[in-house]
Each structure stands twice: as structure tokens, then as C-alpha cells.
Amino acid sequence: MAKSIEISDLDIYYGDFLAVQGVNMSIKARSVTAFIGPSGCGKSTVLRSLNRMHEVIPGARVEGKIAIAGQSLYDSAVDPVSVRRMIGMVFQRPNPFPTMSIYENVLAGNRLNSKKMKKSEADDIVERSLKGANLWNEVKDRLTKPGMGLSGGQQQRLCIARAIAVEPQVLLMDEPCSALDPISTSAIEDLIHELKSDYTIVIVTHNMQQAARVSDETGFFNLKAAGQPGHLVEFNSTQKMFANPDNEATEAYISGRFG
Amino acid sequence: MSTTTVTTDAGTLRAGTLPSWAPLAVAGLSVALGALAWILGLSVVLAVLLAIVVFVVALPGWSLAEKNRRAATDRLVTALIWTAFSVAVVPLVWLIALVVKEGFATLSPEFLTYSMRGVVGDEQGGLYHAAIGTLLVTVMAALISVPIGIFTAIYLVEYGKKNRLAKVITFLVDVMTGIPSIVAGLFALALFVLLIDPAIRWGFGGAVALSLLMVPTVVRSSEEMLRLVPDDLREASYALGVPKWRTIAKVVLPTALGGIVTGVVLAISRVIGETAPLLVVAGFTDSVNTNLFEDRMMTLPVYIFTQYANATEKGYAYAWGGALVLIIIVMVLNLAARLIGKIFAPKTGR
Numbered sequence A: 001m002a003k004s005i006e007i008s009d010l011d012i013y014y015g016d017f018l019a020v021q022g023v024n025m026s027i028k029a030r031s032v033t034a035f036i037g038p039s040g041c042g043k044s045t046v047l048r049s050l051n052r053m054h055e056v057i058p059g060a061r062v063e064g065k066i067a068i069a070g071q072s073l074y075d076s077a078v079d080p081v082s083v084r085r086m087i088g089m090v091f092q093r094p095n096p097f098p099t100m101s102i103y104e105n106v107l108a109g110n111r112l113n114s115k116k117m118k119k120s121e122a123d124d125i126v127e128r129s130l131k132g133a134n135l136w137n138e139v140k141d142r143l144t145k146p147g148m149g150l151s152g153g154q155q156q157r158l159c160i161a162r163a164i165a166v167e168p169q170v171l172l173m174d175e176p177c178s179a180l181d182p183i184s185t186s187a188i189e190d191l192i193h194e195l196k197s198d199y200t201i202v203i204v205t206h207n208m209q210q211a212a213r214v215s216d217e218t219g220f221f222n223l224k225a226a227g228q229p230g231h232l233v234e235f236n237s238t239q240k241m242f243a244n245p246d247n248e249a250t251e252a253y254i255s256g257r258f259g
Numbered sequence B: 001m002s003t004t005t006v007t008t009d010a011g012t013l014r015a016g017t018l019p020s021w022a023p024l025a026v027a028g029l030s031v032a033l034g035a036l037a038w039i040l041g042l043s044v045v046l047a048v049l050l051a052i053v054v055f056v057v058a059l060p061g062w063s064l065a066e067k068n069r070r071a072a073t074d075r076l077v078t079a080l081i082w083t084a085f086s087v088a089v090v091p092l093v094w095l096i097a098l099v100v101k102e103g104f105a106t107l108s109p110e111f112l113t114y115s116m117r118g119v120v121g122d123e124q125g126g127l128y129h130a131a132i133g134t135l136l137v138t139v140m141a142a143l144i145s146v147p148i149g150i151f152t153a154i155y156l157v158e159y160g161k162k163n164r165l166a167k168v169i170t171f172l173v174d175v176m177t178g179i180p181s182i183v184a185g186l187f188a189l190a191l192f193v194l195l196i197d198p199a200i201r202w203g204f205g206g207a208v209a210l211s212l213l214m215v216p217t218v219v220r221s222s223e224e225m226l227r228l229v230p231d232d233l234r235e236a237s238y239a240l241g242v243p244k245w246r247t248i249a250k251v252v253l254p255t256a257l258g259g260i261v262t263g264v265v266l267a268i269s270r271v272i273g274e275t276a277p278l279l280v281v282a283g284f285t286d287s288v289n290t291n292l293f294e295d296r297m298m299t300l301p302v303y304i305f306t307q308y309a310n311a312t313e314k315g316y317a318y319a320w321g322g323a324l325v326l327i328i329i330v331m332v333l334n335l336a337a338r339l340i341g342k343i344f345a346p347k348t349g350r
């Protein structure tokens, strides 16, 4: 059920502004792919183009080809809604629904699409998803309380639970751990390891150790120069990237001798 | 007046501050001065003005004398703001006090439950027919304008995204905001005279006229509220594979609901006191009419107007009573709006 993703000659624009240029990579099914790179180099932008969230921004567009399991994502006959049902996403900033309780937030993907399900089934999904996001023990006694009442890190884990509750085939995570303590971070990493057997996962991170720990392959993005579009510098197996990268800039970035 | 706690030597944290009783003392002084001037023959308005000027000058002046410019500026601006605030509030309180004073005696169970049908001379009459009419006409106006207004706002915020049509609509809504109410009334009248019957006068026409006045307010306030919903939430919903229309219906609208409801209620209280359009289209009658689609229908503002126009003692009393009832209705609506806004506001749970 996991799917692989092929990206070829991808250019991404915000209006007239070319944010990312010429990306080519192939993301394997049932593996974890990490995106690393300095701030503003377009990691989030590439990630968002993978489930057609990029075009939600007015004027934003994509050129080039992205194919998932051989199907072109940007074909005119493709409905972005079904793409997003297949490819879930966790955002850089936690964004729980303010009108909903913790319980409803986890079920939002099902409820908002008016999917009918039994109470026991729903309870089951909530418990499983919250346990997966390492949040269950903290909130099991207050599932009916508003999701906005949680701390920032708890909200982020709630959003992760929400994303895995709909069981997508690909999961995109944009710095999911940047607001989390080491314990929750390691729980999320465990979760990623677990999910890997069924899902394809793409994760953006600023934490080199994390990229090394969780990912099978790593892509390093960089800006050619200030004001220039971002591009993919190197895409290799994580082992190779961290031990013996092909590119000098990659090595400089990973070892902290950047800029 | 000596300064007790103040030392001007820099270095102490309290340097240059006035004692906490300073504003009160200066206020007392200025009132005393104003009163003195009044006793000496100045008119009330001038005396009040004098007191205000003394206060606004004396308090910052004192602060300045303590060599504390920042505090002096702060005192000056604070004093000016309080003055402006009082100038704004005094007429409001005055108006309410006057209406309560004049109208309270008229309020009685009979006044609230009788109509004016067959009332002659000093017989007891009431505003029941007008209250019913106002209720029906306003509810009908809300039923017409709320869906139109909210759907327009949804189009402007969620679909329009600054395209041509959205710009034109925004412009037209702005123009509509400025339509004089009598013009709305005449328009509704002309419309139904042309379409149905040259002699037509009915409650529904009044509702149409009022909704012309309500729609722009509802559009504007709903638009503001929808824009306040963060894009993060829309994106969160899209990313779960929720289509746009469901996102609007189940995420955006519920999040903005409190504000939208408040805006709608405020729009209602804005039009509930309109007189001219109702006088023109809904007409005038002495008896109860509960059918919006047939015959003339009395409303509270028109009732107040006609009773006042009678220029009899009883008529004046009824007019004041009607005004009080109208103000009470508007106040209840406003309280309801606040309550509803609170209930539907997104909860933080902290």
C-alpha cells in the first residue's frame, strides 16, 4: 500500500518568484526520506508540492513532474482532494482545530468527510492514534477538552495523531519535532520507525542527528546564493551522506562548517 | 499642596512620581473651582468646561513641576482620553435616563397587551400591534438578509480572492452601506407597486426594505470574521483530504460563528429602529395584523412617530413608552449578541 514518488525537473513558484529549481529525486516506498538544509532553501515548499498543498497559496504553481506509483500528481484529471487523502501531512506549526475537542481533533479527518463509524470504532482510532503520537497518557482523562488547551508540543503531537488517524499511504512531516522535548522526540522517532513498514515517510528536519537516526535516504537542499532559488545539492543514502558525501557543500553543512 | 513621598533626586526609583491621591485631589480642586465659578454666575456649560480645563492643565502641570516629562505626557493624554470618553458617554446615559424617566410611567400590562383598535379619547390603548409588527418584520428581514449576506461574504473571502467580480461586489456593498433608509423604503414600495398592486402596503415590503439596509452590514461584519480565521486551519483541513466546501462549512464557519452571530444581531438592532421605510411600505394601522403578506402592519418606530404626531398628552406618553420598549428590545438583542458570541467563541480551555 505504500507508494514511491518520482520527482523530475521540478520548479516551484510563488507568483513570479522562483523558490525552488530543478529538483530530481526518487523517494522509495516503505522508507524514510529526510530533507535537510538551511532555512529558506525550500524544504517546506518541496514537501508541500508533494501533496498539492502548494497550490492552496494564491499565485503559487508548480512546473515539472511528480509521479506517485507511476501516476502523475499534477495531471489535469487528478483531484487534489484525493491526492491529499492518500498523502497526509504534519505542518511546521501546530494547527489543531480551535472549535473541536481533543477527541474530535483526532477524528477530524473522518468526521469532516462525514464518514460514518461506530462509537467503538471511533474510540479505537482515537486511542491508537494518540498512543502512536505518544500523547495518550497525557490526555486520556480529558479527551473532551478543547485541543487548543494543550501545550505547544502537545498540540504538535495532536496534529501527528490527527494525520495518522486517517491512515494515509504517504506521510509528510515538516519539522514535526522542532517544538518537542527529547522524550517526545524519541517517541515520534519510534513511531516513524514503526510506520515505515507500511508507509512512505518524508520528514524535514534541522536536526542532523535526527536525520541520521530515522532516515534511509537524505536530500540536502541549499541556496546557490542569497536571492537565488533553492535547489537539491545532493540526494543519497543517509549512511553515505553522513559518512562520505559526494559534495563538499554537503559535508560542510553536515559537519557544521557552513557559511 | 506639598508632595509627601516625592524626592526629586535621581537615583531613587520613586523620583518624580506623584502621590497616589494626586488625580483625586486635582479632580476635587477642579470641581470646586467649577462650582465656585457657577455660583459666581457662570453658566453651567462654561463652569463644567472650566473644571475640565483646570483638570487637564493642572495634573500634567504638577507632574511637570516634579521634573518628570514622561509622566506629565502620560497624565495629559490620559486626562484627554477620559474627557473624550465622558463627552461620548454623557449623551448616551442622558438619553437612556430621559427615556426611562418619561416612559416608565406609561409601561403597564395593558400598554403592552392592548392595540389601538377603537381607542378614543382617554381610553387605555397599547403597542401590542406595533410590537408584533416589529417582531415579524425584523425576523423576516433577517431571514432574507442573513443568508444573502453570509453567502456573499463567503464568496468574497473564500472564492473571490481579489478577482474582478469580488472587487465589484465589494464596491457595490460599500455603496449600499450609504443608501438612505427612505430610499430603500421607496425602492421596495416601487418594486411591489409595479409588480403586484398600485395600492399595496404590507409587512413583507417593510422586511424587504430593511433587508436592503441589513445586507451590507452583514456582509461587512461576516467578511471581517471570516478573514480572521487563520489560513493554517484551512490548510490543516485540506491536508486531511477534506474538500473546500466541507472545509468552509465545518471548519471556517464554526470558527467564525461567534463573530458572525454578533454581527448579525448588531445589524438587526441597527434596522429595528428604522422608521421612514416602514412608514412608506408597511404603512400604518391601529389593529393587530400577524400576516406579513396581507394588509398594513404597524411597527414600533412608526407607532412612536404617529403617537408623537398626535400631539396629545396621551400621545406623548405613548410615544415615550414605545421608545422605552424599543430601547429595551435593542438592549436585550445586544446582550444576546454578547452571550452568543461568548458561547460560540473558540475555546482555549486554559
Ligand SMILES: Nc1ncnc2c1ncn2[C@@H]1O[C@H](COP(=O)(O)OP(=O)(O)OP(=O)(O)O)[C@@H](O)[C@H]1O
Pocket: A014, A017, A019, A037, A038, A039, A040, A041, A042, A043, A044, A045, A046, A057, A092
Ligand atoms: N507563502 C509564500 N509566499 C511567497 N514566498 C514564500 C512563501 N512561503 C515561502 N516562500 C519563500 O520560498 C522560499 C522557501 O521557503 P520554505 O518555507 O520552503 O523554506 P524552508 O526550507 O522550509 O525554511 P525553514 O527551514 O525556515 O522552514 C523562501 O525564500 C521563502 O521566502
Ligand SMILES: [Mg+2]
Pocket: A043, A044, A045, A092, A174
Ligand atoms: Mg520550512
